[in-house]
Amino acid sequence: MWQMRSVSVIGIGETKMGSFPDMTLDDYIRQAGSISIEDACIEKKHIQALYMGNFNSSYLCKQSLIGSLACQVLGLRGIPSVRVEGACASGGLAFRQAYMAVASGMYDCVLVGGVEKMTHRTAEEVTEAIASATKFDEEAMAGVTFPSIFGMIASSYMHEYKFTREALAYIPVQSHANACKNPDAQMHKAIDVEKVLSAKQIASPFTIFDCSLVTDGAAFALLHATDNIPEESRRKHPPIEIIGSGHGGDYVSIAQKRSLTTFDATKLAAQEAYMMAGIKPEAVSLAEVHDCFSITQIINTEDLGFFDPGMGGWAAQDGKTAITGTLPINTSGGLKAKGHPIGATGLSQIFEVITQLRYDAGDRQVKHADIGLAHNLGGTAAVCTVHIFKRRR
């Protein structure tokens, strides 16, 4: 393979996640972007390009061209920018493009962010905006929504592996527990299995607690070629190297999937990322895994090679995926409890992994955080990115 250049994350920033009616799209970008630049100890003039992940502000905020908007808001005049979209994987995809832009040798220093503002629209409008990530003419037009799609996936999984509705509830219980320790999280409320089971039904077998949140927020990361990181930046934080990057795909319609209980897009992205990193899944210390619904986290942890098929759910119940477990998953609280600002989600996952690898995660710090993984999924498991990070000693 052609030689690619080593790339590291030298700065991160995110907003609090939730609903803040006075905050504009500009405000979210300004806040998270500025934090990441300051965190990196880099002057703005060193930033050479900007990648922005955004799902559907074109509809939700009537604002496209989010790359150029972010340049203006952040005072990055003359900087080339681009918006990247892949539904809920928009953030991870923007990160992947930014990574390649530095790894290719095109740039030394690239800013990448994600943003979404959704909570100002009605539930019907948000549902319509999100349904644009189905195959619209065949699925959304027939009344199919994402809770119903992933509900079918959950039912298939429960049938195939004799998994139980009760055990599924341990996923959100754990996410809510972790979010209580994350100051940026939207939810700060512990729940128990009983509360999950007795909550409002959304789409069988899901109650409201199996579903991720509707969230506003932004998250950013600053990438730099590892071989010439400025000294001030290096002194402030240990650079966290991107040792693996993977991008997988699948068809968009659920009717075209080869399986409902495993996601090819995740497997392909993981395979590429592990191969580049030269590691096996067992080497991973902690992971942020896409959990748009409780079942999604379970299947993804299996497809990432962390657990055998059919065992991902029990692993949560057994405490293996808790902060104190053998493989902590979604220490941030995940999409379920930290929140799911769609275009920002992939970057917010990376924010958490970097925070852990810097040993800056406070009450939710994972012991022995050596290698971290961030997994972001879009649509009906139609597109996926996996990134693997390592603290340089």
Next chain:
Amino acid sequence: MWQMRSVSVIGIGETKMGSFPDMTLDDYIRQAGSISIEDACIEKKHIQALYMGNFNSSYLCKQSLIGSLACQVLGLRGIPSVRVEGACASGGLAFRQAYMAVASGMYDCVLVGGVEKMTHRTAEEVTEAIASATKFDEEAMAGVTFPSIFGMIASSYMHEYKFTREALAYIPVQSHANACKNPDAQMHKAIDVEKVLSAKQIASPFTIFDCSLVTDGAAFALLHATDNIPEESRRKHPPIEIIGSGHGGDYVSIAQKRSLTTFDATKLAAQEAYMMAGIKPEAVSLAEVHDCFSITQIINTEDLGFFDPGMGGWAAQDGKTAITGTLPINTSGGLKAKGHPIGATGLSQIFEVITQLRYDAGDRQVKHADIGLAHNLGGTAAVCTVHIFKRRR
């Protein structure tokens, strides 16, 4: 600079441009994508990634996730894909990302396409969709539309350079003449200066003939690492090498521009592309230049270094930019007369340049087509890509 790998275009395809009510978004993608794959003499299994340029199908067709959609439509199962957006530069930006993905060494063979379907929506809906590429809360909300923005730019230019309304009309006259020779063009109707001047007023000083078209269509290109192009592909067409790639940016609001009569984004993209190619503007044999409005083409040809400031308009009147001129511009008919399927426009420009460099342009073939340039602009000159191509001998 880090060594980047040489990349060539080995396949191209586009649909006819216009309004075809029976064609779906899928149909446009299927048609243009299939032509490009066949043109390259490549089996689908060799394609490793897909980049899609699309501006606003999220609103216009209620369909996001265009990358995964295109994989499904084209039968590219398991292929990683991503959608790229930068308003009218979405296609050029997708091409730039695809170029970097191969130049970085990540992939050998990448498909890149652009698509837009707009003509099924009302004029009001199309105007609203396009206005999302202004700074919406400050501009579109105040009633500002793109014809009014570029009308202001035209008025400033005419004032600063004592340029005339009549001379401006030579731009669309030439574009319509060229489009008559392009079977894919939306317009096949020659016009004259009198017709331009006496047509319906849109936004002073523009009549309808100064404005580009509302168009449906798709265009694709297949990129390959130059050093290992398959033999069958090489035998079918001479590979056309990408010798320069540039990406420039500026703020999104017109109130934030440093000048109304020159576009920083174009200058920055051109500078980067010329430097990479190691050529000066005089070396360019022909160019497709973004002409959303007549004035845009004039200013861009100056910012690309083809003509001195204030001289770009007279160059058209003098016939210098005609197919038989010293520097043919928009031999395809341009956005004005070939059409402007927003997300596909950048790719359709590249389709024309490659066609010319292959000497396949029939009646509109430029003599001595050695080096071609494609220039794509988004928003109020907020983002720009420039690509320079050379036929390998």
